[in-house]
Amino acid sequence: MARVLPPLTASSWLTDWTADPVGIVLGVLLLAGYAVCLVRLHRTGRAWSGWRALAFAVLGVGTLVYATCGVLAVYRGTLFWMAAAQATVLSAVTPLGLALGDPVTLSANALGDKGSSRLLGVLRGRVARVLMFPLVSSAVAVGTLVAVFFTPWLADSVASAGVREVLYLVLLGTGALFVLPLLGEEMLPDWCTHPVRALFAFVDGLADAVPGILVMTAPTLLAAGVPGYTDRTWGPDPAWDQKLGGGAMLGIAESVGLPFLFAVLIGWVRADAAEARAVDAELDARERAPQRVQAAAGGPAADGVAEEGAAPSEPGRERPWWETDPRFRDQYR
Numbered sequence: 001m002a003r004v005l006p007p008l009t010a011s012s013w014l015t016d017w018t019a020d021p022v023g024i025v026l027g028v029l030l031l032a033g034y035a036v037c038l039v040r041l042h043r044t045g046r047a048w049s050g051w052r053a054l055a056f057a058v059l060g061v062g063t064l065v066y067a068t069c070g071v072l073a074v075y076r077g078t079l080f081w082m083a084a085a086q087a088t089v090l091s092a093v094t095p096l097g098l099a100l101g102d103p104v105t106l107s108a109n110a111l112g113d114k115g116s117s118r119l120l121g122v123l124r125g126r127v128a129r130v131l132m133f134p135l136v137s138s139a140v141a142v143g144t145l146v147a148v149f150f151t152p153w154l155a156d157s158v159a160s161a162g163v164r165e166v167l168y169l170v171l172l173g174t175g176a177l178f179v180l181p182l183l184g185e186e187m188l189p190d191w192c193t194h195p196v197r198a199l200f201a202f203v204d205g206l207a208d209a210v211p212g213i214l215v216m217t218a219p220t221l222l223a224a225g226v227p228g229y230t231d232r233t234w235g236p237d238p239a240w241d242q243k244l245g246g247g248a249m250l251g252i253a254e255s256v257g258l259p260f261l262f263a264v265l266i267g268w269v270r271a272d273a274a275e276a277r278a279v280d281a282e283l284d285a286r287e288r289a290p291q292r293v294q295a296a297a298g299g300p301a302a303d304g305v306a307e308e309g310a311a312p313s314e315p316g317r318e319r320p321w322w323e324t325d326p327r328f329r330d331q332y333r
Helices: 021-043 050-069 079-101 101-125 126-132 134-150 153-159 161-183 195-209 207-217 239-297
Strands: none
Touching: 021 050, 021 101, 021 161, 050 079, 079 134, 079 153, 079 161, 079 207, 079 239, 126 134, 126 161, 134 153, 134 161, 134 195, 134 207, 153 161, 161 195, 161 239, 195 207, 195 239, 207 239
16 A cells, blocks of 8 residues: 655655566566667678667666656655656657667567568567557557546556556557557558558547546546545645646647657658659669660660661650659559
């Protein structure tokens, strides 16, 4: 059973810590696994983005450890808004940080052909495809947050360490189910192109506001069975504490939604640029092919002089771009 703690101070944000099994063990496993993959990839001579590794370690694992072991975990049984902020960080901020590190692509590149095939086979299985479909995973993540505060789940997690650890894992898992596929390249069907992903990210940004609004406008006290929320002699009264919690949920979720949408749009721009480079390379190769054939045959392209009495070659007909672009030529042939 949680006890009522002394008043929260500015120094508490840096000095108040607790040892939580999920935060410590999962944080160590994530960092160790990512580091091993980086080493194996480096041995193959391939590079990896430094900013991705930094996002994974700081925004991903860092927020995981701080939310489960820092002041948010210490005061989650005393201040409602602390519990609300912690739940939103674990559901939105930490999964985004982990996804920005692109651990799936890193693992697939580091495991080799056989390991990569097994990993992608699991991620493309029937159950995984259903759970990671953006509309499904977004609804699951939002519904989980709503269930935490409108059922006895939060009060039970304050009273029981086991329920608390399960809650942490569920929040992390449901958040990761949504962001990992949208920021990765291997977990969604081919029709889910970058414009479609951007649409899903925009819709999710709107849906993420729902739990915070519901908590902030709830007519009754939520988790009233937690002694710390009602027996405190300091801080905001329970009703105002709950409104602060809903506001914290709304603010954190929306502050994460914009960077997430921006990351999806960056992926879209990079994918278009890569496709354009591939198309240009194919067109250049097709234009150079006749010249190489003529040069090999000793034709006019080889010496630039037409044979005596030979008719000049007919200049090539200019063709519309949609007939030469590999992306469209099959449709307008």
